Amino acid sequence: MQWTRKDLSLYIKEKEYIDTLIIPLIPFNPASDSNVTKEAFQRELNQLFTHLLEKEYRGRIIVSPEYDYITGSNETEVRRINQWVESFQSQPLSHVFLFTFDPKWKKWEQELKGQLLWIPSMNERDLHSSETKSFVKEQVSQISELITAYW
Amino acid sequence: MSDKQRVSRRQFLNYTLTGVGGFMAAGMLAPMVRFAIDPVLKPSAAGDFQSVASVDEITNEPQRFEWIVEQVDGWYESEVQKTAWVYRTEDDEIVALSPICTHLGCTVDWASQEEYPDQFYCPCHAGRYTKDGVNVPGTPPTAPLPLFDHKVEEGMLYLGQAQDR
Ligand code: FES
Numbered sequence: 001m002q003w004t005r006k007d008l009s010l011y012i013k014e015k016e017y018i019d020t021l022i023i024p025l026i027p028f029n030p031a032s033d034s035n036v037t038k039e040a041f042q043r044e045l046n047q048l049f050t051h052l053l054e055k056e057y058r059g060r061i062i063v064s065p066e067y068d069y070i071t072g073s074n075e076t077e078v079r080r081i082n083q084w085v086e087s088f089q090s091q092p093l094s095h096v097f098l099f100t101f102d103p104k105w106k107k108w109e110q111e112l113k114g115q116l117l118w119i120p121s122m123n124e125r126d127l128h129s130s131e132t133k134s135f136v137k138e139q140v141s142q143i144s145e146l147i148t149a150y151w
Numbered sequence: 152m153s154d155k156q157r158v159s160r161r162q163f164l165n166y167t168l169t170g171v172g173g174f175m176a177a178g179m180l181a182p183m184v185r186f187a188i189d190p191v192l193k194p195s196a197a198g199d200f201q202s203v204a205s206v207d208e209i210t211n212e213p214q215r216f217e218w219i220v221e222q223v224d225g226w227y228e229s230e231v232q233k234t235a236w237v238y239r240t241e242d243d244e245i246v247a248l249s250p251i252c253t254h255l256g257c258t259v260d261w262a263s264q265e266e267y268p269d270q271f272y273c274p275c276h277a278g279r280y281t282k283d284g285v286n287v288p289g290t291p292p293t294a295p296l297p298l299f300d301h302k303v304e305e306g307m308l309y310l311g312q313a314q315d316r
Binding site for chain 2: 010014017018055056057058059060148
């Protein structure tokens with residue numbers, strides 16, 4: 001389910017069936033001309049992945065509003081992310097995944113209250129080319145396997 | 152000292168703001184009314200058929216086919232990917248089923264569970280459907296999978312809207 005009025009009103013009624021949350025973690029640094037496009041691309045890619053996962057498993061997975069932060073501030077963000085996770089856990093969501101392309105989270109994995117799902121990003125390219133599509137599909141199916149393994 | 156003046160200034164502001172507000176409301180309402188009555192903005196895909204596969208690709212085993220439709224959904228116009236499970240029955244009828252689980256909307260898979268090699272299976276809450284798309288009692292779904300309207304022209308399978316059953 002998406003974080004929309006329509007989906008959430010269904011969620012409230014069917015809570016017992018929806019136990020999985022994905023929080024997209026998205027870094028950006030508006031001050032860096034050399035990185036903005038790369039980071040924007042990763043953001044689009046992240047949205048595409050969560051969209052595809054949501055489409056396939058919308059009866060059991062809910063996608064949270066995206067968690068944005070300034071690139072490189074991972075250490076100081078740990079606390080705030082954990083606050084997010086805790087407030088989501090006031091609902092019966094037993095599997096919380098943090099989905100990101102930012103490798104810096106690996107270092108803080110132990111401190112995070114959610115399950116880190118990090119995958120390496122790809123180079124900037126056209127998201128609509130058929131080659132990218134098949135690549136993305138392949139990766140999404142691997143992530144779904146990982147997520148469903150927790151069920 | 153200037154109580155009178157203050158009141159009148161406030162009144163003045165009130166009047167002007169009401170005026171501006173009124174204009175703004177009208178400005179917002181006008182396009183909304185247009186949205187409500189403009190036929191172009193209604194879901195347009197109704198009755199449109201899209202070519203999905205060549206009929207010789209269709210076997211007795213359900214296969215997943217994908218195609219793209221333009222969808223106008225209120226504010227957004229977008230390309231949406233549609234999917235169907237398509238197969239041919241023993242009587243040579245083509246069946247095209249929506250893969251959307253009627254329980255809470257996950258995507259169902261054909262024969263993905265070893266114990267149920269001839270059923271559709273929903274990974275979310277183990278919902279099941281027989282090959283004709285009818286939900287197996289005792290599993291969460293309470294309705295059969297919708298069937299796509301279909302037609303065959305010049306060796307191609309065309310699919311239209313999915314119909315609830
Ligand atoms: S969404 Fe398919 S069984 Fe619940």
